[in-house]
Amino acid sequence: MTALQDQVAEFLAAHDPKTLPRLDFLRARFDAGLAWVYFPPGLGGQAAPRAEQAGVDAAFAEAGAPDNQPGRNTIGLGMAGPTILAFGTDEQRKRHLRPLWTGEEVWCQLFSEPGAGSDLAALATRAVRDGDDWVVTGQKVWTSGAHNAQWAILVTRTDPDVPKHQGMTYFLCDMTAPGIEVRPLRQITGEAEFNEVFLTEVRIPDAHRLGAVGEGWKVAQTTLMNERVSIGAVAQPREGGMLGVLTKTWRERPELRTPQLRDRLVQLWVEAESLRLAGDRLRQQLTAGAPGPEGSAMKVAFAELNQKLSGLEIELLGEEGLRYDDWTLRRPESVDFTGREAGYRYLRAKGNSIEGGTSEVLRNIISERVLGLPSEPRVDKDVAWKDLPR
Amino acid sequence: MNSPDLLYSDVEEDLRASVRALLTDRADAAAVLARTESTEPYDLGLWRTLAADLGAAGLMVPESLGGHGASARETAVVLEELGRSVAPVPFLGSAVLATAALLPTGDELLSPLASGELTAALAVPLTTAPGSPFPATVRADGTLTGQVRTVADASAAATFVVPAVSTSDGPGLYAVDSSAATVTEVVPLDLTRRIADVTFSGATARPIVLGPAAESALDSALSTAAGLLASEQTGLAEWALTETVTYLKGRYQFGRPVGGFQSLKHRLANLYTELVNARATARYAADALAGGYDVPIAVAVAQARAAPVAVHATEEAVQLHGGIGMTWEHPLHLYLKRAKSDELAFGTPGRHRTRLAELVDLPG
Ligand SMILES: Cc1cc2nc3c(=O)[nH]c(=O)nc-3n(C[C@H](O)[C@H](O)[C@H](O)COP(=O)(O)OP(=O)(O)OC[C@H]3O[C@@H](n4cnc5c(N)ncnc54)[C@H](O)[C@@H]3O)c2cc1C
Numbered sequence: 001m002t003a004l005q006d007q008v009a010e011f012l013a014a015h016d017p018k019t020l021p022r023l024d025f026l027r028a029r030f031d032a033g034l035a036w037v038y039f040p041p042g043l044g045g046q047a048a049p050r051a052e053q054a055g056v057d058a059a060f061a062e063a064g065a066p067d068n069q070p071g072r073n074t075i076g077l078g079m080a081g082p083t084i085l086a087f088g089t090d091e092q093r094k095r096h097l098r099p100l101w102t103g104e105e106v107w108c109q110l111f112s113e114p115g116a117g118s119d120l121a122a123l124a125t126r127a128v129r130d131g132d133d134w135v136v137t138g139q140k141v142w143t144s145g146a147h148n149a150q151w152a153i154l155v156t157r158t159d160p161d162v163p164k165h166q167g168m169t170y171f172l173c174d175m176t177a178p179g180i181e182v183r184p185l186r187q188i189t190g191e192a193e194f195n196e197v198f199l200t201e202v203r204i205p206d207a208h209r210l211g212a213v214g215e216g217w218k219v220a221q222t223t224l225m226n227e228r229v230s231i232g233a234v235a236q237p238r239e240g241g242m243l244g245v246l247t248k249t250w251r252e253r254p255e256l257r258t259p260q261l262r263d264r265l266v267q268l269w270v271e272a273e274s275l276r277l278a279g280d281r282l283r284q285q286l287t288a289g290a291p292g293p294e295g296s297a298m299k300v301a302f303a304e305l306n307q308k309l310s311g312l313e314i315e316l317l318g319e320e321g322l323r324y325d326d327w328t329l330r331r332p333e334s335v336d337f338t339g340r341e342a343g344y345r346y347l348r349a350k351g352n353s354i355e356g357g358t359s360e361v362l363r364n365i366i367s368e369r370v371l372g373l374p375s376e377p378r379v380d381k382d383v384a385w386k387d388l389p390r
Numbered sequence: 391m392n393s394p395d396l397l398y399s400d401v402e403e404d405l406r407a408s409v410r411a412l413l414t415d416r417a418d419a420a421a422v423l424a425r426t427e428s429t430e431p432y433d434l435g436l437w438r439t440l441a442a443d444l445g446a447a448g449l450m451v452p453e454s455l456g457g458h459g460a461s462a463r464e465t466a467v468v469l470e471e472l473g474r475s476v477a478p479v480p481f482l483g484s485a486v487l488a489t490a491a492l493l494p495t496g497d498e499l500l501s502p503l504a505s506g507e508l509t510a511a512l513a514v515p516l517t518t519a520p521g522s523p524f525p526a527t528v529r530a531d532g533t534l535t536g537q538v539r540t541v542a543d544a545s546a547a548a549t550f551v552v553p554a555v556s557t558s559d560g561p562g563l564y565a566v567d568s569s570a571a572t573v574t575e576v577v578p579l580d581l582t583r584r585i586a587d588v589t590f591s592g593a594t595a596r597p598i599v600l601g602p603a604a605e606s607a608l609d610s611a612l613s614t615a616a617g618l619l620a621s622e623q624t625g626l627a628e629w630a631l632t633e634t635v636t637y638l639k640g641r642y643q644f645g646r647p648v649g650g651f652q653s654l655k656h657r658l659a660n661l662y663t664e665l666v667n668a669r670a671t672a673r674y675a676a677d678a679l680a681g682g683y684d685v686p687i688a689v690a691v692a693q694a695r696a697a698p699v700a701v702h703a704t705e706e707a708v709q710l711h712g713g714i715g716m717t718w719e720h721p722l723h724l725y726l727k728r729a730k731s732d733e734l735a736f737g738t739p740g741r742h743r744t745r746l747a748e749l750v751d752l753p754g
Contacts, residue, residue: 247750262752277670280670284397297666363656364659371635371658373658
């Protein structure tokens with residue numbers, strides 16, 4: 001038993017998950033430094049190696065403790081949290097990290113815009129200083145879970161007169177503030193997991209700025225690096241995730257098996273296991289610092305694998321693969337790539353190579369920032385943002 | 391639950407640095423290429439330095455048996471470096487295969503093997519996969535008679551460890567002096583790892599271990615070799631990727647480095663992604679072999695993953711070098727030939743997938 005597991009046992013002895021109300025339990029777990037153990041003391045952790053997290057989570061799960069429902073707050077936990085930790089003031093960290101981790105406050109990501117997707121730095125949502133506030137106007141798009149969120153991480157344009165990477169500023173945005181309107185956008189799955197978000201003269205106090213004025217790009221980079229790892233390198237047991245869904249069907253349904261499907265399944269089994277190990281390896285390296293561009297490779301491989309697995313599942317199911325469970329437009333509470341049925345999984349997996357940076361853009365990042373190959377000739381680098389063609 | 395260590399320890403990094411320094415000094419591309427056409431395809435001087443002076447031959451052997459008491463993890467690091475240099479030394483045949491076969495027996499040959507005084511080879515075809523039936527091509531009835539084809543590193547060996555079957559004792563491992571065997575080198579696809587057909591005609595032999603213990607010693611050797619070969623494959627792929635990146639940064643066409651063209655960048659990014667995955671499986675296999683846990687699955691996954699990655703990386707390297715990649719003069723072909731041969735060694739990826747399907751209960 002490691003010291004951490006002793007602490008979990010002690011904590012469980014003092015806090016009975018069966019009797020303590022869910023939120024009280026989670027808050028106490030945070031305060032005991034057993035939430036994200038690799039975070040600093042006082043902020044839900046104890047600066048432990050990141051690789052220890054999975055063991056701690058498993059110990060809590062084994063004891064039947066309530067979890068913080070990570071599927072409801074993937075953006076908060078995977079992206080907003082680490083970014084606030086890296087760039088937040090002491091006050092911001094104290095104010096936000098606890099309710100973020102417990103799930104009391106769900107976060108969304110106001111980055112992409114109609115004119116700025118892969119080229120995020122082209123974004124146009126304007127923030128203008130007004131006394132102690134900023135006044136923000138613009139449109140965001142593809143905002144996952146905005147309909148559930150109390151808070152958002154938001155990147156804006158504060159200086160249109162300088163080249164695009166230099167004129168951005170990053171904010172923590174209260175989603176209940178006047179001037180914010182969230183409209184559902186229906187996806188190919190039928191549901192509306194993402195939204196359009198319109199911001200009309202939304203007032204954001206300067207105290208909610210994350211990082212310096214004009215440094216929004218740098219702060220956003222931290223968010224994006226974390227996003228790639230949080231999508232592509234989830235800690236999992238062997239046969240976790242999409243593979244587990246498929247192997248279960250394979251074992252339970254002998255009538256569906258063919259030799260040709262079997263070899264494809266085993267190939268994907270090998271790919272999934274190697275990606276799982278690569279994720280473990282990355283987490284062991286990460287104990288020293290925040291994720292770098294290397295994490296992009298995990299996301300590229302994850303997207304490809306999930307798409308192949310979910311495609312194979314439909315083929316395996318034969319006639320059943322022709323059916324779909326439900327096309328009703330709904331606005332889901334949480335995201336689960338392996339949830340619902342085969343048709344949903346197949347369609348939802350298509351987003352894996354688009355969300356969080358497309359696979360094409362991530363391959364650019366790997367080749368330029370990991371392998372050091374020359375970047376594309378740039379026509380936009382030294383031009384003021386306002387003079388860019390669009 | 392095991393928590394595997396997938397990183398390289400400081401000690402392993404130190405070992406890597408010494409091996410790399412030696413190979414950079416003594417086995418640069420020109421030297422390796424020149425030797426492939428010489429009458430002495432193995433660099434025995436280099437082998438002595440690596441095996442004896444650096445102690446690489448005795449890494450897996452316990453100190454009580456004359457070795458260095460390290461493990462498969464350190465051996466894997468040596469193989470990575472050998473993969474990066476394709477240096478012509480009989481490390482796989484002697485320090486991995488023959489040594490691993492003897493380890494469970496505690497045989498007296500281990501001590502000279504570990505010190506680098508003795509070079510041995512395990513007399514099995516290089517394509518033999520873990521889990522194969524015990525080979526029956528050699529009969530043991532007082533003396534050994536029979537032939538084993540395509541034995542790796544046979545021509546460098548002074549002693550053979552020979553699996554043979556006798557009427558009275560069943561399967562056994564026997565020690566045979568190379569002077570008692572006929573070793574016929576074949577022309578190999580892989581120019582830096584020689585293979586030979588080895589024939590025994592009433593050869594004098596010393597029994598090492600007989601019966602089920604012989605079967606399990608052989609299987610453990612094949613399993614160890616297959617698992618550790620993934621580290622050599624990782625080294626091959628890493629070399630091919632690094633070399634290609636360097637070349638494409640410096641090669642100008644259309645007024646730009648061709649490494650700036652996106653179709654090539656994306657292919658290299660894919661190779662990088664494959665390499666990251668292959669390395670994780672190779673490290674896992676090495677750690678599993680060292681710790682004696684989850685070995686069959688770890689080995690099958692590592693071979694099923696790393697073998698095709700090494701082939702893909704070296705094939706891509708040839709294509710992306712253009713005409714230069716097709717020349718004898720550029721060392722790339724040595725890596726391609728090694729990677730393709732390695733794909734067959736100790737079972738093809740398809741063979742390992744079939745085994746894996748049984749191991750993880752994916753019935754047909
Ligand atoms: C399911 C889902 C959820 C999402 N959730 C959020 C969210 O919560 N918050 C948020 O801010 N955003 C979110 N996004 C948006 C996502 O980040 C963008 O869709 C993505 O960055 C791509 O931008 P785009 O859609 O404008 O495509 P474009 O940038 O227009 O790309 C079109 C095509 O061109 C390719 N391309 C673009 N540039 C290059 C290049 N330089 N080299 C090669 N190919 C290139 C792309 O790969 C793509 O194939 C989500 C997207 C999806 C699908």
